[in-house]
Amino acid sequence: MGAVLEIRNLHVNVEDKPILKGVNLIVKQGESHALMGPNGSGKSTLANVLLGHPAYQVTGGQLIFDGIDLLELEPDERSRLGLFLAFQYPVAIPGVTLANFLRQAINSRMKAVDPESKGISIPEFRRLLKAKMDYLHMDHSFAGRYLNEGFSGGEKKRAEVLQMATLEPKIAILDETDSGLDIDALRIVSEGVEKLKGPNLGVLVITHYQRILNYIKPQQVHIMFEGQIVENGGPDLALKLEEHGYDWIRARHA
Numbered sequence: 001m002g003a004v005l006e007i008r009n010l011h012v013n014v015e016d017k018p019i020l021k022g023v024n025l026i027v028k029q030g031e032s033h034a035l036m037g038p039n040g041s042g043k044s045t046l047a048n049v050l051l052g053h054p055a056y057q058v059t060g061g062q063l064i065f066d067g068i069d070l071l072e073l074e075p076d077e078r079s080r081l082g083l084f085l086a087f088q089y090p091v092a093i094p095g096v097t098l099a100n101f102l103r104q105a106i107n108s109r110m111k112a113v114d115p116e117s118k119g120i121s122i123p124e125f126r127r128l129l130k131a132k133m134d135y136l137h138m139d140h141s142f143a144g145r146y147l148n149e150g151f152s153g154g155e156k157k158r159a160e161v162l163q164m165a166t167l168e169p170k171i172a173i174l175d176e177t178d179s180g181l182d183i184d185a186l187r188i189v190s191e192g193v194e195k196l197k198g199p200n201l202g203v204l205v206i207t208h209y210q211r212i213l214n215y216i217k218p219q220q221v222h223i224m225f226e227g228q229i230v231e232n233g234g235p236d237l238a239l240k241l242e243e244h245g246y247d248w249i250r251a252r253h254a
């Protein structure tokens with residue numbers, strides 16, 4: 001059976017202000033979900049809590065991954081379990097190439113499993129990286145660039161997709177910036193996710209963008225409003241949202 005991420009009645013405060021007010025969501029390996037909602041509804045808060053960001057206080061509920069209590073784990077431990085969280089605002093690391101960054105990430109995983117591990121050899125890593133980049137139709141020179149330094153919005157997204165392809169997570173959560181989200185970046189992520197989708201990958205794509213269905217085909221769509229998931233449905237739900245906008249949600253749930 002595949003891995004399951006379970007968010008149970010999650011309550012989260014930021015600076016003592018309640019932001020998430022009882023979120024329930026289940027994402028399984030092999031499934032694709034979209035989490036949508038107006039700005040300020042709490043989507044990024046949920047992503048940050050899944051990552052283990054210290055600024056967010058969980059005041060109630062549970063986060064379970066594969067039967068393990070995530071709230072007890074550090075961000076790197078969560079990642080090693082097979083949870084991948086793309087950063088909404090990726091940091092630049094001058095002097096570290098994307099390739100080196102990816103190799104370090106693989107090595108630290110291997111060492112966590114086996115402290116004696118010497119990590120992946122350079123030729124083996126090169127082969128792996130080349131295969132992943134070819135699969136995603138990426139130019140090989142991209143891996144030689146310094147991580148996120150001077151990257152356009154689209155290139156940052158490309159780097160995230162390559163990280164996801166290389167680390168082979170069981171469940172990936174991709175939070176799109178609402179500000180600065182452009183069509184190009186969304187298309188790149190969506191195409192990458194579509195290619196990587198399969199029985200071994202579960203995805204939760206978080207976006208404010210209503211026309212997501214033009215790019216990505218989520219099986220399940222969830223709408224967050226004022227800290228709760230207020231609507232669950234199939235692709236038709238996103239179509240309805242495109243037609244009626246978020247005012248329709250506000251009218252139903254305010």
Ligand code: ADP
Binds near residue numbers: 043
């Ligand atoms: P969304 O991603 O759906 O636009 P967010 O989760 O970013 O929503 O924000 C939900 C609410 O939580 C907003 O009112 C926002 O101002 C507040 N919030 C989120 N993160 C922080 C933070 N680090 N500090 C203060 N307020 C925050």
Ligand code: MG
Binds near residue numbers: 043044045176177178
């Ligand atoms: Mg957000």
